[in-house]
Amino acid sequence: MLILTCPYCGIEADETELASGGEAHLTRHGPGTSEDDFSNYLFTRQNPLGVHFERWRHAHGCGKWFHAARDTGTLEVFATYPAQTAEPPKTVCDAIRKRRPGWTWQGTA
Amino acid sequence: MSEPVSALNHAGFDGLAKVTECGLHGMITLRGDLAARAVKAAATGASGVKMPGPNEVQSKGDNALCWMSPDELLVICDYKDVRQVLDKMHKSLGAAHALAVDMSDARTMFCVTGSSARDVMAKLTPADLSPATFGPGQIRRSRLAQIPAAFWLEDDQSFRIICFRSVAQYAFDLLCTAAGAGSDVGYFSAAPIRPT
Numbered sequence: 001m002l003i004l005t006c007p008y009c010g011i012e013a014d015e016t017e018l019a020s021g022g023e024a025h026l027t028r029h030g031p032g033t034s035e036d037d038f039s040n041y042l043f044t045r046q047n048p049l050g051v052h053f054e055r056w057r058h059a060h061g062c063g064k065w066f067h068a069a070r071d072t073g074t075l076e077v078f079a080t081y082p083a084q085t086a087e088p089p090k091t092v093c094d095a096i097r098k099r100r101p102g103w104t105w106q107g108t109a
Numbered sequence: 110m111s112e113p114v115s116a117l118n119h120a121g122f123d124g125l126a127k128v129t130e131c132g133l134h135g136m137i138t139l140r141g142d143l144a145a146r147a148v149k150a151a152a153t154g155a156s157g158v159k160m161p162g163p164n165e166v167q168s169k170g171d172n173a174l175c176w177m178s179p180d181e182l183l184v185i186c187d188y189k190d191v192r193q194v195l196d197k198m199h200k201s202l203g204a205a206h207a208l209a210v211d212m213s214d215a216r217t218m219f220c221v222t223g224s225s226a227r228d229v230m231a232k233l234t235p236a237d238l239s240p241a242t243f244g245p246g247q248i249r250r251s252r253l254a255q256i257p258a259a260f261w262l263e264d265d266q267s268f269r270i271i272c273f274r275s276v277a278q279y280a281f282d283l284l285c286t287a288a289g290a291g292s293d294v295g296y297f298s299a300a301p302i303r304p305t
Contacts, residue, residue: 008179009164014235017251060252062178 002070007080009062021055024067025087049073051096051103053088056080069096113188116217116277124288126223130281134218135191136271137184137198138177141207151201151209155194156184166248166261175248175259183259183271188213217277221284222267227297230260230268232287240265240297254283 002015022045029041046052052072057065067085069078069092078099079092088096088105096103117130141148143160152174153160161167161176168174168185175183186194191211198209221229231238236251243249248261256279258272272280286292 011164011249012237013251016235060257061250062181064178 002075002077004056004066004068004077004080006058006061006064007066007082008064009058011058011061013058013061017058017060019057019059021057021065024053024055024083027086051078051100055083071100113214116274117281120281122281122285122288124285124290125225125293126221126229126288128229128281128284128288129220129222130277131218131220131269133188133213134216135184135186135188135194136212136216137186137191137195137209138212139182139184139198139207139209140180141202141205143176143180143182145205145207147202147205148207151198151205151207152182152184154201155198156186161248164247164249166246168263175261177248177250177259183212184209215274216271217274217280219270219272219280219284220267221270221288223288224266225288225293225295225298226266226268228294229284229287230270231296232294233283234258234260238297253280256280 003012004018005012026041029037049072052070054068054070055065056068057063065083066080067083068080069088070076076099078096081089081092093105113133115130115133119132120130122128139148139152143149149160156172156174158169158172158174159167161174163176166173166175171187173185175185177183184194191213195209195211202209227238233253234251236249237243243262245262245264248259250257250259252258253272256272256276258270258280260268260270263269
């Protein structure tokens with residue numbers, strides 16, 4: 001059972017109290033962008049075995065959307081953090097690197 | 110005027126714990142910046158109850174303030190007084206960016222009381238109900254089997270539960286089943302084991 005701590009209300013909620021929102025930190029491509037960009041935005045998702053960022057909603061609780069950084073292989077949760085950010089904050093990246101030395105966000109240092 | 114009736118009209122069940130539908134309550138949802146002075150004043154002024162902290166309930170008599178999320182409070186009052194309380198809140202909010210809406214008829218409230226109340230509730234919700242983490246004065250929004258519900262402890266042996274009125278019968282059936290005779294798990298209610 002996946003247990004995530006909601007960063008808004010601090011409740012340790014288990015998977016059944018949450019609603020999954022898919023991959024986090026997508027860049028939105030709307031009207032006026034190329035067809036490839038729009039198509040990728042709609043359909044192309046990462047599916048890594050390892051460190052992954054996801055959106056979750058505390059559906060049966062405070063109702064807020066938040067982000068979680070976790071390992072899809074081991075189910076280890078590195079951090080949960082508020083959704084008002086375009087990329088994982090430094091503290092989250094540091095927490096991941098502590099457990100997975102050498103890991104970088106989208107391949108950049 | 111027709112006479113308002115609650116979803117299950119005070120239905121009751123006596124088992125491991127006493128389950129009661131506790132009738133109509135005035136419930137007002139207040140959304141806004143809970144740190145804003147106008148929002149705080151509207152909530153506390155209308156209910157006469159102190160402002161609750163995160164995941165807390167404050168109550169005084171029949172009135173209560175429940176912390177529902179970082180930007181949402183539930184004001185509980187007498188069913189008859191809702192209009193009056195709401196008017197008072199709107200006046201107090203003034204131009205503040207906030208929303209106060211009467212939700213009384215959308216909800217149902219249950220009481221579960223008895224020494225096995227914790228066990229009965231713990232069968233239905235994934236929330237940690239151990240006395241060390243959940244005690245009187247705290248509120249938890251979670252689920253009971255398949256439906257969302259919020260609950261808090263009035264004292265160590267009595268729960269108050271709020272859910273949608275549309276699922277009142279389901280919630281009542283759940284609680285009665287969980288409180289059915291012969292289904293005691295004795296996890297929280299058992300006497301502590303003393304070392305020999």
